[in-house]
Amino acid sequence: MFPLKKILCPIDFSEHSLTALKIADEMAKTFHSELFLVNVITPIPSVPTPPHPLVFDVLKYQDSLESHSKKSLDDIAKNKVSSGIKVHRIVALGDPSTEIIKIADENDVNLIVVATHGRTGLGHMIFGSVAEKIIRHASCPVLSKRVMGI
Secondary structure (H helix, E strand, O other): OOOOOOEEOOOOOHHHHHHHHHHHHHHHHHHEEEEEEEEEOOOOOOOOOOOOOOOOOHHHHHHHHHHHHHHHHHHHHHHOOOOOEEEEEEEEEOHHHHHHHHHHOOOOOEEEEEEEOOHHHHHHHHHHHHHHHHHOOOOEEEEEEEEOOO
16 A cells, blocks of 8 residues: 555535545544645735725735635644644645645645535536546545535
8 A cells, every 4th residue: 555644635614625624634543644734715816906096905805814714724723633643734825726736746745635516517517626626637646525515
């Protein structure tokens, strides 16, 4: 069996991703692996500045999202991950599937554990699937857990 020294679990703070985290946590505990919790924030498109400044500060809002994500990952690591597991918390900005694959490659991750919503038809066409893109393009094995809902 190949070594499972590093396991990555994308977290979008949904119940689906927390279901995948339970699996990743159990595997990390069993194989004495490090666990990488990754949250990716999709950038807010820039809007050209009109002659009068906008009331909404996009950069400040994005910084707020990043700060909130870091705190939420800390809470999850503290409350949802078994003690004794070394946890890395990473917040990235960009396209979720691209960033998750990039982080996995940069950290020599051995396995990605991801939840998939199980959408089909129109829902799949409209929303696409981050999990599917990860499965297709990751250089390491991917374990997907189908979770029904939405």
